Amino acid sequence: xxxxxxxxxxxxxxxxxxxxxxxxxxxxxxxxxxxxxxxxxxxxxxxxxxxxxxxxxxxxxxxxxxxxxxxxxxxxxxxxxxxxxxxxxxxxxxxxxxxxxxxxxxxxxxxxxxxxxxxxxxxxxxxxxxxxxxxxxxxxxxxxxxxxxxxxxxxxxxxxxxxxxxxxxxxxxxxxxxxxxxxxxxxxxxxxxxxxxxxxxxxxxxxxxxxxxxxxxxxxxxxxxxxxxxxxxxxxxxxxxxxxxxxxxxxxxxxxxxxxxxxxxxxxxxxxxxxxxxxxxxxxxxxxxxxxxxxxxxxxxxxxxxxxxxxxxxxxxxxxxxxxxxxxxxxxxxxxxxxxxxxxxxxxxxxxxxxxxxxxxxxxxxxxxxxxx
Amino acid sequence: xxxxxxxxxxxxxxxxxxxxxxxxxxxxxxxxxxxxxxxxxxxxxxxxxxxxxxxxxxxxxxxxxxxxxxxxxxxxxxxxxxxxxxxxxxxxxxxxxxxxxxxxxxxxxxxxxxxxxxxxxxxxxxxxxxxxxxxxxxxxxxxxxxxxxxxxxxxxxxxxxxxxxxxxxxxxxxxxxxxxxxxxxxxxxxxxxxxxxxxxxxxxxxxxxxxxxxxxxxxxxxxxxxxxxxxxxxxxxxxxxxxxxxxxxxxxxxxxxxxxxxxxxxxxxxxxxxxxxxxxxxxxxxxxxxxxxxxxxxxxxxxxxxxxxxxxxxxxxxxxxxxxxxxxxxxxxxxxxxxxxxxxxxxxxxxxxxxxxxxxxxxxxxxxxxxxxxxxxxxxxxxxxxxxxxxxxxxxxxxxxxxxxxxxxxxxxxxxxxxxxxxxxxxxxxxxxxxxxxxxxxxxxxxxxxxxxxxxxxxxxxxxxxxxxxxxxxxxxxxxxxxxxxxxxxxxxxxxxxx
Numbered sequence: 001x002x003x004x005x006x007x008x009x010x011x012x013x014x015x016x017x018x019x020x021x022x023x024x025x026x027x028x029x030x031x032x033x034x035x036x037x038x039x040x041x042x043x044x045x046x047x048x049x050x051x052x053x054x055x056x057x058x059x060x061x062x063x064x065x066x067x068x069x070x071x072x073x074x075x076x077x078x079x080x081x082x083x084x085x086x087x088x089x090x091x092x093x094x095x096x097x098x099x100x101x102x103x104x105x106x107x108x109x110x111x112x113x114x115x116x117x118x119x120x121x122x123x124x125x126x127x128x129x130x131x132x133x134x135x136x137x138x139x140x141x142x143x144x145x146x147x148x149x150x151x152x153x154x155x156x157x158x159x160x161x162x163x164x165x166x167x168x169x170x171x172x173x174x175x176x177x178x179x180x181x182x183x184x185x186x187x188x189x190x191x192x193x194x195x196x197x198x199x200x201x202x203x204x205x206x207x208x209x210x211x212x213x214x215x216x217x218x219x220x221x222x223x224x225x226x227x228x229x230x231x232x233x234x235x236x237x238x239x240x241x242x243x244x245x246x247x248x249x250x251x252x253x254x255x256x257x258x259x260x261x262x263x264x265x266x267x268x269x270x271x272x273x274x275x276x277x278x279x280x281x282x283x284x285x286x287x288x289x290x291x292x293x294x295x296x297x298x299x300x301x302x303x304x305x306x307x308x309x310x311x312x313x314x315x316x317x318x319x320x321x322x323x324x325x326x327x328x329x330x331x332x333x334x335x336x337x338x339x340x341x342x343x344x345x346x347x348x349x350x351x352x353x354x355x356x357x358x359x360x361x362x363x364x365x366x367x368x369x370x371x372x373x
Numbered sequence: 374x375x376x377x378x379x380x381x382x383x384x385x386x387x388x389x390x391x392x393x394x395x396x397x398x399x400x401x402x403x404x405x406x407x408x409x410x411x412x413x414x415x416x417x418x419x420x421x422x423x424x425x426x427x428x429x430x431x432x433x434x435x436x437x438x439x440x441x442x443x444x445x446x447x448x449x450x451x452x453x454x455x456x457x458x459x460x461x462x463x464x465x466x467x468x469x470x471x472x473x474x475x476x477x478x479x480x481x482x483x484x485x486x487x488x489x490x491x492x493x494x495x496x497x498x499x500x501x502x503x504x505x506x507x508x509x510x511x512x513x514x515x516x517x518x519x520x521x522x523x524x525x526x527x528x529x530x531x532x533x534x535x536x537x538x539x540x541x542x543x544x545x546x547x548x549x550x551x552x553x554x555x556x557x558x559x560x561x562x563x564x565x566x567x568x569x570x571x572x573x574x575x576x577x578x579x580x581x582x583x584x585x586x587x588x589x590x591x592x593x594x595x596x597x598x599x600x601x602x603x604x605x606x607x608x609x610x611x612x613x614x615x616x617x618x619x620x621x622x623x624x625x626x627x628x629x630x631x632x633x634x635x636x637x638x639x640x641x642x643x644x645x646x647x648x649x650x651x652x653x654x655x656x657x658x659x660x661x662x663x664x665x666x667x668x669x670x671x672x673x674x675x676x677x678x679x680x681x682x683x684x685x686x687x688x689x690x691x692x693x694x695x696x697x698x699x700x701x702x703x704x705x706x707x708x709x710x711x712x713x714x715x716x717x718x719x720x721x722x723x724x725x726x727x728x729x730x731x732x733x734x735x736x737x738x739x740x741x742x743x744x745x746x747x748x749x750x751x752x753x754x755x756x757x758x759x760x761x762x763x764x765x766x767x768x769x770x771x772x773x774x775x776x777x778x779x780x781x782x783x784x785x786x787x788x789x790x791x792x793x794x795x796x797x798x799x800x801x802x803x804x805x806x807x808x809x810x811x812x813x814x815x816x817x818x819x820x821x822x823x824x825x826x827x828x829x830x831x832x833x834x835x836x837x838x839x840x841x842x843x844x845x846x847x848x849x850x851x852x853x854x855x856x857x858x859x860x861x862x863x864x865x866x867x868x869x870x871x872x
Binding site for chain 2: 008011012013014015016017018019020022023032033034035039040041043044046047050052053054057060061064075076077078079080273301
C-alpha cells in the first residue's frame, strides 16, 4: 500500500489528535463529522493499514476520501504531509478498484483527448491562431486545458504581456499534453506516471528548459509532483505572475496607466498555500496606480478554498456550492467591486454563481492587461 | 456487550427519529471516534458501536431518550483533545459528536453575553465575537479544536484565567440534556450571580459527560483589549518566580496571564524559536525558572504596567528575558498559534514520543516540594522529564494549576504503563500535599478507582447525585466513577479494544 510509506506520520497524527486541521477544513465545516476531516481520515487510514476496517467498506471510504477539495488547509495547519497522505489513500483505493466513475470519465478523456473535459484536442490551441511564438525558444508557454478551452482570452493577454516584457516563448499548440493533475489527485498514479513520461519526452524534444504557465494546478503538477514520480523531470517551472512580479521588483516594469478599481484578491489554494506564491500577486496589484486592494480575513496560507479543487466539483456540486457561497460572501463583505483571482478552476467555479453576489469577477491578467502600456 | 441485533434495532430507531444523515454505523466512521489525546498504546482504538451527530437540542434529547430506553452508553465527543480518555468509548455504545450544535444564537452587546451551541469551537466563537469588538477570554491552547461544551464538561485551563477566571466565572446559563433525555435549563440566565435555588450548574462544570449533554451555553463576554504586552522574566528558582508574581499582584497590577516554567519546560514552548533560529534557545545557566506575563488594556496602561512589573521583578531577583523571539515563541504556543505554515507545533513535537502531563493543583507554598517529588516519580517510572509549568487559574490571585510533563513512548507498553503509574503516584502526591489530583483534564477513564483517595466517602455521594441525573448510568460510563461501584446498573459491557 502507498499508505505504508506514511505510517509514521499517520501514527504521529493518531498520537497527537490536536485537531488543528479540522476547523478550517472547508468540507468538515459543511459535514461536521470527524471522518470528513483530515484527523478522522488519518484514523481511517490506520484502520485500513491494520485491517480493522473491512474491505466491504472501501467503496464508501473512497466517497469520503474523494469528498475533499485538496485545498491543503489541513497540511498548512499541521507539520505532516496531509495532502500527500490523502492522495496516497486515494491511490490505494484506486488500486483496489474503488475508482470514482466521474473521475474516470475525466481521466479517460485525458488519455484520449489530452484534456479532462471530453473536448476536442485540436480546440485547445484555437486561441493562439493569431499569436506568433518562437519555436526556438527554450521557454515554453504551457497553456493548460481549462484556460485553453474556457478562458483563452486570458492566455492571449498573458502571452501579450510577457512579449511586451521581451520574453519570447515557444508553444506546442495542439501537441500540448495535459499535465494529468486529475490523475494524480484522484489516485490514478499508474496512468499519471505514463502521462509524465510522455510529457517529459515531448518537452525534451521541443528543447524546453523553462515552463511558464498561467494555471496554478499545472504549475504545481509540473513543479512539485512530476519530479517526485520521475526524477528526470528537471525543468524550471514558473507562473506568469512570478515573472511579472520579478520585473516590477527589478524596476523593469512600471505601470503608468491607472486602473481605478476597488478589488479584493482570492489566493487560489494551488497557487498560494500550496505553491507559496502569495506575495507576487500583491506586488503586482500594489504597483498598479488606482487599484485599491481590500484584503479578506482569510488570505495567503489561511485563504479559504473556493471548493472546486481535487475533482470535488464533479462529485458533489451542492457541497461545493456551499463552500463557494462562504468565500463569495467573504469577498462581498470587503465592499470591493471586483474579486480578482488567477486560477481557471476557481474562476470556472465562481463564474457559475457570481451574478448572485454584489461583486464582479476578474483575472489578475485582465488587470495587468489594462494597466500595461 | 451490545449484540448486533440490538445495534441494528437502535440504529433503526435513531434513524426513524433523527433522520438517515444523523446516524452512522460503518466501521470507518466509528474508527474516527476511537481515540482522544490521552497517552495510550499506539495500537489502541476503542470504537463506538454507532456515531450520532445531532444538530439541535431537540435531536440530542430524542437520541438520549432512545439510548436510555435501550440502556446504551453515550459518550460525548467534541474536540477530542482531552488527556483523560473522557471522550473515548471504552464501553462502546454511542459516540455523539456535539459539533453540529454550533450556532451562535445571540450576541447581547448590552448585557455582554453570548448564547451559543456548545459544539462551537472556542476559536470560531472568538472570530465571530471579534467582528463586534468582543471577546470570550477563555483561551486553552487547544482552542482551534476544543469547544465551549468541552470547556464546561472538562473545566479546562485558559491562558487568561488569572485575569478573567475560567468556566465557573464565564458560564451564566446552560441547556443540558440529562441521562433520561430530560431538557433542563440550569444557571441564572444573564445575571452574574444568584442566591436562588440549589446550584446545578457547578455540577455540570467538570462533569465530563457523566451527568448529561451540555448543549447550549450563555457566556459572559468582554470588550476586546486594545493593546497587549508580553514579557519573560528569568529567576534563579521557582520560588523566586512565585514570589515575584505575588509581588506584582500585591502591587495592584492587573496581570492578564502568568505562567511559570521551569527551565526544562521552556524548551517545549520554543518550537517556533527553533524553526526560526535552528538552535535551542539560549537560557542562562543560573536561570531555573521563567515567569511569562502579559498585560492588556489601553496603551498607556499596558506600557506602564509592564514597566512597573519589570521594575518590581528586578527588585525580587528577576532579569528580563532579552531574546524577544523566545517570548514570541512562547506566546505563539500559548495564544496566537501563529506557527510557520506546514510546521504546526503539535504534531511536529510528537513524532517520536507523546506529550503527557499530570495536572495537579497544589497550594502555592508546596510547589517547590511538588517539583522535587515530580522529578523523583518521573525517574522512578522510567519517563523522560519534559518540565513543569505553573498556570494560574483564578482571577487576581496565585492559583496554581500545574502541568508536570513527561515524554511517553506509546510504542512501548512499559512506557505507557510507566505513564499511568506516574499519574497515579503524582495524584496521590498532590492530595498528600494538601492539593487536588486534577485541575484541567479531570478524572476521565484513568483516575477512576483511585480518585477515592481524594474524595473518600464524598465519592459515594457524587455517585448518588449522578444517579439522579442518569439513573441507568448510560452517560459516559466508566469515567469518573467505576461502573462496578454504581449499584443497580443494568449496563454491563465488556471493555473492548479493537486494533
